[in-house]
Amino acid sequence: MAPIEDTRFGAITVRQDGQDRIEVAGEAIPHVVLERDPAAEADPQIAIGTRDPARLTLRIDGVEVELKPAKGRLSRRSYRVDVEYEGTSYRLVPDSVPSSRLTRDGAHIGDFSSDGDEMVIAEWREGSEIRPADAAIGYALASAFGTGGLPMWMMIVDGVSSALP
Template structure:
């Protein structure tokens, strides 16, 4: 199992991935609505949000509305399908379709998730406050540079994990009665 580690500022992280070398991940800030992944060993991948309003605080890119997002990997446009991100971990799943490949990033814990390509697990990703990392699973599916670009992009744009269902339901109840959540 190979690990990748990250270091860098809040708006940019430089990941040293054991399989794909240096991967630069640029995150959106107040002036930008773009997430970008690039490096000598991976194709450039971008996710661009349209509109100024950030309508989903738990998504670093600011929305879970696929109609407001455009994703490209190595010049190919990807189709996006996003779960609503509400009461269950699985509702935070993100799917991206590229020619011949279907990806799903699915939360498995509060901070972690797995990336699947065409149904096979390719990697486990973690995106916490100071860490963005991947543990590749070559025994399941040989990871490609495109897998790395897609995985890091989705992990940076949407996060990798989700709270337990009980916690999500409790937060929804608090919000419904007007109490602050997080």
Template sequence: MLSCEVLDPLYGLILLERDPDGSRVTVSGDSIPTASINRTSDTAVRSDVPIGTRDGGQLRMTLDGNEFDVQPSLGRFSRRSYRVEVTGYGHSWLFTPASPTAHRLVQGSRYTGHNMIGMFTADDDVVTVEWAQEVRFAGAAARKVDSAPLDCALGYLLAAAFGTGAQLMLAAIVTGATGALFPG
């Protein structure tokens, strides 16, 4: 099992573990619930996805011992195709690209500008987060979402299992066409 320890600014020490074949990712810590995602099939493993698939039917996710529904989009040319929807405990979350290197975790099924929990970046098996901050402008404070331990576990788990970031559509098309025309 491959493992990495991360010191989160709000929740302390977080342990990320991944099976050598990439079929299971687990996140745990003293201040957060244990969360895991398992790939249930070995068919058609995708090398560009750390967990090996973006097929929700081949994935099983648990948080604090309870099963959650995880529905990743296919991950093709558009940024939107790299989002992951999660439902459980009567709530929903969206893990959606924010830049070429980061994903944001938001409450609900769409990003509205004031429902972001945190911004996650995964790089070489290390996951970092910037938790949402209150923004003040002209004496008014924008509403912010306070993270909870469950949100922390969910964000780290999704970043480790699916990676973070997505290129803009035009850049992805040019990169794909260049790779097809000039392999190697």
């Protein structure tokens, strides 16, 4: 896969090794590896294969980092993914059908779009100080879990309409 050209950090490569491992690398960002426990059953709907934090290991520059994906149910918020890194709280949460918002300590810093593959698009918020770790984490989470989600009312309408004869 050709590198993605990030507007602030230059060439960034996102590599997926099936549903077992995702790696994000670039000269200007920390190296990120997200791995699924090979003994964990892989869910075909999730690029990394699971949302169970006990079955996932996230390392940034070789240091294991706390990763907390929510279970993913009806609401967009239930698909959030939280990361704690060097005293900073990150959250990727769907905020529209195609994209998810990345926050750092509660401040919206960028938007990511990905179908849960190696193609990730980042749009950084104007006026925000963007750090290399922000990009590394955002790209990894967007690739591993995908972005976007339908609003709850659309999911309910879709469920009701598919149940009708």
